[in-house]
Amino acid sequence: MHINKKVIDQICILMIDRQDALNAMNPDILRELDQAIKTCISDQNIGVIILTGAGDKAFIAGADIKVMQDLDVKGAVNFAKLGQEVTMTIEDSPKPIIAAVNGFALGGGCEIAIACHLRFASDNAFFAQPEVKLGLIPGWGGTQRLPRIIGKGNATELIIGGHMINAQEAFRIGLANKVFEQDKLMEETKNFANTILGNGPDSIAESLRCINESAGHSLIDGLNLEVEAFSKRFGTDETNEGLDAFVEKREANFRN
Numbered sequence: 001m002h003i004n005k006k007v008i009d010q011i012c013i014l015m016i017d018r019q020d021a022l023n024a025m026n027p028d029i030l031r032e033l034d035q036a037i038k039t040c041i042s043d044q045n046i047g048v049i050i051l052t053g054a055g056d057k058a059f060i061a062g063a064d065i066k067v068m069q070d071l072d073v074k075g076a077v078n079f080a081k082l083g084q085e086v087t088m089t090i091e092d093s094p095k096p097i098i099a100a101v102n103g104f105a106l107g108g109g110c111e112i113a114i115a116c117h118l119r120f121a122s123d124n125a126f127f128a129q130p131e132v133k134l135g136l137i138p139g140w141g142g143t144q145r146l147p148r149i150i151g152k153g154n155a156t157e158l159i160i161g162g163h164m165i166n167a168q169e170a171f172r173i174g175l176a177n178k179v180f181e182q183d184k185l186m187e188e189t190k191n192f193a194n195t196i197l198g199n200g201p202d203s204i205a206e207s208l209r210c211i212n213e214s215a216g217h218s219l220i221d222g223l224n225l226e227v228e229a230f231s232k233r234f235g236t237d238e239t240n241e242g243l244d245a246f247v248e249k250r251e252a253n254f255r256n
């Protein structure tokens with residue numbers, strides 16, 4: 001078992017723990033992570049998921065390079081599809097998943113981070129898509145998600161340069177949402193998770209769905225999708241509670 005799970009007050013922390021390989025992901029750990037996230041999604045007591053790496057050096061140092069040494073083309077298709085399946089489970093989660101990037105987020109580690117809905121980084125974090133240094137290209141969604149998050153120019157620079165950038169540079173180009181001192185990362189990430197927990201869970205899920213869909217649609221189709229999702233909120237208990245609470249000058253109570 002390489003995923004530690006801790007749930008406190010509706011926040012689930014999933015910690016990848018394979019420190020002797022800087023939390024590099026092999027097929028077993030990918031499957032374990034996929035299952036752990038699916039279990040969180042179906043658990044009524046969890047509202048936000050935080051994904052992080054064990055130790056103070058790495059979030060995830062990428063796909064396991066020693067595993068890749070033995071792959072043929074068919075094996076590589078399966079490995080890429082498995083990693084992509086996990087990143088889709090993350091991205092499609094109706095519950096927000098925040099990557100608390102506590103060190104190296106390289107290759108597949110960066111790809112897992114960019115599948116998360118938010119990335120909060122510690123000041124010792126480094127990001128890279130170094131696959132070209134290995135004679136490879138990103139295989140778990142980097143060529144597709146990175147341009148959508150940081151723009152084509154920045155993504156191209158990172159992917160064909162293969163170089164590492166630090167947390168401040170990641171923040172500057174929009175790869176990291178926020179940067180915190182290393183020993184404040186989890187506390188600050190939990191603080192934001194608590195902010196999210198004050199908001200309507202179905203509204204959050206619908207917002208995430210519409211944001212995700214924005215990539216695959218024309219503006220007009222995306223706007224129509226938004227109208228549909230927006231209008232369907234009306235008449236629900238959650239929306240009634242949110243609107244009533246504002247008018248009655250009280251805190252909304254969405255989760256009890």
Ligand code: CAA
Pocket residue numbers: 020021022024061062063064065066083104106107108109111130131134136137138139140142
């Ligand atoms: N796969 C397997 N093992 C890894 C690994 C990885 N991605 N990254 C680090 N490790 C292992 C090292 O082999 C080493 O193990 P041993 O002690 O058994 O030799 C251990 O972790 C510690 O690593 P280092 O001694 O190298 O630590 P360092 O502090 O000197 O360097 C580092 C840290 C810069 C992150 C360096 O380990 C490194 O460059 N790692 C590889 C990063 C990388 O290229 N990742 C992308 C992989 S390709 C990919 O992910 C494809 C994809 O898109 C899916």
